[in-house]
Amino acid sequence: MNWLDKLTENVSRNVAKTSSRRGFLGGLGAMIAGGSLIPLLPVARADAMKQPEPPTADPGDPATCDYWRNCAIDGYLCSCCGGSVNSCPPGTEMSAITWIGTCKNPGDGKDYIISYNDCCGKAPCGSCFCNRNEGDRPTYRPHTSNDYNWCIGTKSQAYHCTVNIILGVAIK
Amino acid sequence: MFRQLLRLVLLSGITLAASAELARDELGKVETLPLPYPNDWVIVHDVAFDHMSLGKFIVMDINGKKISEFFKGSFDGGNLAAFAQASKKPEMYVLEHYYDRGARGNRTDLVTIYDKATLMPVDEIVLTGPKRAEMLVSKFIISLIDDEKFLLLYNFTPATFVTVIDLVKREVVNEVQLPTCAGIYPTGKRGFSSICSNASMISFQLDKNGKVAKQSKIDPFFDIEKDALFERPAIIDGVGYFPSFAGNVQEINLQGDAAEPGEKWSLLGTEDKSKNWRPGGAWLAATDSAKRLYVMMHENGGEGSHDNPGSEIWVFDTGRKARVNRIPLTLPAIAFDITAGDSPKIVATNVEMNLEVYDAASGEHVNTIKDFYHSWPLLVYASP
Amino acid sequence: MCTGIRNACLVVLLSWGANAGAADDMLARQNYILNCQGCHLPDGSGSKGNVPKMNDFVGYFLHVPGGREFIVQVPGAANAPISDQELADVMNWLLLNFSKKELPASFEPYSAAEIGRLRREPLIEVHDRRNELIAQIRDKLGVTEDK
Numbered sequence: 038m039n040w041l042d043k044l045t046e047n048v049s050r051n052v053a054k055t056s057s058r059r060g061f062l063g064g065l066g067a068m069i070a071g072g073s074l075i076p077l078l079p080v081a082r083a084d085a086m087k088q089p090e091p092p093t094a095d096p097g098d099p100a101t102c103d104y105w106r107n108c109a110i111d112g113y114l115c116s117c118c119g120g121s122v123n124s125c126p127p128g129t130e131m132s133a134i135t136w137i138g139t140c141k142n143p144g145d146g147k148d149y150i151i152s153y154n155d156c157c158g159k160a161p162c163g164s165c166f167c168n169r170n171e172g173d174r175p176t177y178r179p180h181t182s183n184d185y186n187w188c189i190g191t192k193s194q195a196y197h198c199t200v201n202i203i204l205g206v207a208i209k
Numbered sequence: 210m211f212r213q214l215l216r217l218v219l220l221s222g223i224t225l226a227a228s229a230e231l232a233r234d235e236l237g238k239v240e241t242l243p244l245p246y247p248n249d250w251v252i253v254h255d256v257a258f259d260h261m262s263l264g265k266f267i268v269m270d271i272n273g274k275k276i277s278e279f280f281k282g283s284f285d286g287g288n289l290a291a292f293a294q295a296s297k298k299p300e301m302y303v304l305e306h307y308y309d310r311g312a313r314g315n316r317t318d319l320v321t322i323y324d325k326a327t328l329m330p331v332d333e334i335v336l337t338g339p340k341r342a343e344m345l346v347s348k349f350i351i352s353l354i355d356d357e358k359f360l361l362l363y364n365f366t367p368a369t370f371v372t373v374i375d376l377v378k379r380e381v382v383n384e385v386q387l388p389t390c391a392g393i394y395p396t397g398k399r400g401f402s403s404i405c406s407n408a409s410m411i412s413f414q415l416d417k418n419g420k421v422a423k424q425s426k427i428d429p430f431f432d433i434e435k436d437a438l439f440e441r442p443a444i445i446d447g448v449g450y451f452p453s454f455a456g457n458v459q460e461i462n463l464q465g466d467a468a469e470p471g472e473k474w475s476l477l478g479t480e481d482k483s484k485n486w487r488p489g490g491a492w493l494a495a496t497d498s499a500k501r502l503y504v505m506m507h508e509n510g511g512e513g514s515h516d517n518p519g520s521e522i523w524v525f526d527t528g529r530k531a532r533v534n535r536i537p538l539t540l541p542a543i544a545f546d547i548t549a550g551d552s553p554k555i556v557a558t559n560v561e562m563n564l565e566v567y568d569a570a571s572g573e574h575v576n577t578i579k580d581f582y583h584s585w586p587l588l589v590y591a592s593p
Numbered sequence: 594m595c596t597g598i599r600n601a602c603l604v605v606l607l608s609w610g611a612n613a614g615a616a617d618d619m620l621a622r623q624n625y626i627l628n629c630q631g632c633h634l635p636d637g638s639g640s641k642g643n644v645p646k647m648n649d650f651v652g653y654f655l656h657v658p659g660g661r662e663f664i665v666q667v668p669g670a671a672n673a674p675i676s677d678q679e680l681a682d683v684m685n686w687l688l689l690n691f692s693k694k695e696l697p698a699s700f701e702p703y704s705a706a707e708i709g710r711l712r713r714e715p716l717i718e719v720h721d722r723r724n725e726l727i728a729q730i731r732d733k734l735g736v737t738e739d740k
Contacts, residue, residue, distance in 0.1 A: 108513070109513070111345075133634055133640055134367060134631065134632055134634075134640050134643060134644065135631045136631045137626060137627055137630060137631045139627070150623070150626055150627065152630075152631070158312060158313055159312050159313075160260065160261070160262065160311060160312045161258060161259050161260065161261055162259075163259035163260075166258070166259075168516055169513060170513040170514070170515060170516050171512055171513035172512070172513070173513065173515070173516075174433055174437050175391070175404075175437055175438070175439060175440040176342070176344065176346075176365075176391040176392070176440055177389075177390055177391040177392060177403070177404040177405055177406055177440055178389075178406040178433055178437075178674075179365065179367055179369075179389065179391075179406070179632075180406075180627075180628055180629075180631050180632065180669075184344045184345060184346055185342060185343065185344050185365060185367075186289065186343035186344065189365075189366065189367060189640070189643055190640035190641070190642065190643045190644070192313070193308060193312060193313040193314075193316070194316070194339050194343070195261070195262075195288070195308060195311075195312035195313065196261065196343075197312075204626055204630075205623075205626070207623065208619055208620060208623050366643050367632050367643065367644065368643075368719070368720065369668075370720075386717060386718050386719060386720050386721070387717075388668040388671075388672070388715050388716060388717050388719065389668035389669065389672055405668070405672065406668060406672040407668075407671070407672035407674075407715070411717065424717065426717075433674065434674065
């Protein structure tokens with residue numbers, strides 16, 4: 038659910054969100070602590086970031102707040118701004134510094150590690166505002182906080198929109 | 210008396226009869242505002258999330274029914290500005306930045322000082338940057354301490370640190386490094402505390418020159434995963450009341466040199482728990498002149514619901530740690546503040562980005578303020 | 594995971610190079626991604642003027658007194674919401690993956706116990722401490738950061 042339903046004109050989202058709550062950070066912790074250690078992350082080295090196996094399904098419309106990868110987004114969806122779920126709109130610069138969370142893909146039931154990168158250098162896109170906060174924590178823990186403008190280290194720090202990039206599947 | 214009245218009537222009659230024309234207007238007239246602002250005036254931060262460089266603050270009379278009545282004036286706050294106001298002098302401080310080509314080009318970061326009567330920028334302190342934390346929810350990222358002699362600014366680069374401004378000298382006098390912490394909660398005589406990323410706190414006392422005189426670490430005392438404290442407290446008599454995600458309130462005494470976490474108590478009764486009532490919103494806690502604690506609450510909460518709009522505001526007696534009132538909101542709200550004085554009012558930003566006014570004592574809805582230009586009036590600041 | 598059994602941990606740590614797909618390695622990497630990568634980037638390269646470059650550099654800290662402590666006591670590491678063992682694995686993983694050739698020959702992997710001790714004393718003046726160590730690295734090894 039988000040604050041500004043008027044601006045997204047998507048009231049049905051409220052219903053969807055309330056009925057799909059997961060305590061996922063806690064869940065992830067439990068998985069790491071007690072789960073089996075069969076690595077599903079298909080990359081062993083940081084400098085060889087590969088896309089994971091294509092998921093069995095990637096349900097939903099990335100240009101809606103409900104879309105699973107948007108589970109902790111706070112800002113404009115780049116899909117509505119000339120970019121896509123994982124690419125910035127033309128003429129913007131993707132901030133390398135960001136925060137990283139996890140969202141469950143209802144398509145294959147797996148927890149994906151998602152990097153929320155801001156696209157920077159133009160006035161705010163203004164379309165498709167979303168504010169979802171699964172796993173979000175207050176600003177005193179920046180690496181899990183979506184409240185900051187993460188346009189940091191870019192030529193201009195003006196916030197335009199946010200992409201969400203799959204970094205891999207969380208180890209179960 | 211009677212004769213005077215008669216004269217008035219006669220005079221006005223004569224004027225009317227003499228001419229139906231209006232008097233000539235005075236040229237070049239600019240309004241000023243009364244000082245101090247009446248209690249029923251608030252400052253509303255239009256964060257302008259879709260046109261951030263044009264963010265602004267609006268002075269509003271919450272009793273006004275239409276825009277010509279409630280809109281008293283405005284001043285700029287570029288790019289998710291942060292705001293603080295003095296109570297001892299008619300000054301307001303806006304931490305902001307601008308690009309010289311809109312969203313690109315050279316960037317200037319500054320604290321602009323406004324006069325409350327004229328709403329004119331009367332001074333500015335230009336900062337080196339970019340450093341300042343830029344965020345929507347921006348109370349306690351700038352704070353006044355030491356009888357309003359120092360202004361503190363929170364920076365995120367993503368290293369975290371605090372800029373100390375001497376307001377008498379009107380210059381930056383220090384930067385205090387933080388071990389990944391946020392929030393600037395005034396503490397003791399001339400200090401502040403912040404909450405850190407391992408659920409600890411850190412407190413500093415400054416000397417007369419703004420340098421660190423004393424520093425205290427407070428051991429981790431809560432669980433960020435299971436029950437994070439909101440960094441958005443209400444401060445009552447030097448005690449911070451920090452609501453938590455799961456529905457508790459953590460008291461933190463800020464009167465001494467160092468923050469002292471005190472009691473933690475539940476905002477929820479058994480039935481509330483079963484319905485998963487939770488605190489939430491962009492600004493969710495405030496207090497009134499009677500020192501009650503107000504917290505905005507929503508039902509069916511859970512992981513990720515902490516920014517959800519609230520459907521009620523609950524009122525607590527902090528001494529008895531008991532709920533004394535429950536105020537249902539006509540429309541769910543995302544932020545609120547409470548005006549000062551003997552008849553406090555709740556001013557809440559509803560989900561339609563309009564303002565609702567409630568009588569804080571009775572909970573009665575008394576006004577709706579809407580149709581004031583396309584804006585995002587996210588945070589409300591009551592007069593001190 | 595090498596919970597508790599220190600010998601078992603050591604075996605895993607020492608066999609790292611040969612055993613790139615080890616579960617610990619994967620978990621260490623995942624913990625790096627979830628807790629550090631947002632600021633430090635996938636390859637540890639950081640962001641000029643904002644986050645220091647760790648690749649081809651961070652190993653130098655272990656050549657100067659206090660450096661071994663410093664790189665654990667920085668708040669990003671010390672305050673991470675992971676166990677001592679997990680943080681030890683992340684530190685060892687990042688040193689070997691980002692900066693193996695800068696490590697001293699005598700490099701000993703961090704143990705959970707050492708991490709536990711260090712992280713209980715997080716640094717406050719991180720920036721100042723870092724500048725001191727960078728100066729020592731320059732004096733001792735003749736290397737400077739490429740800023």
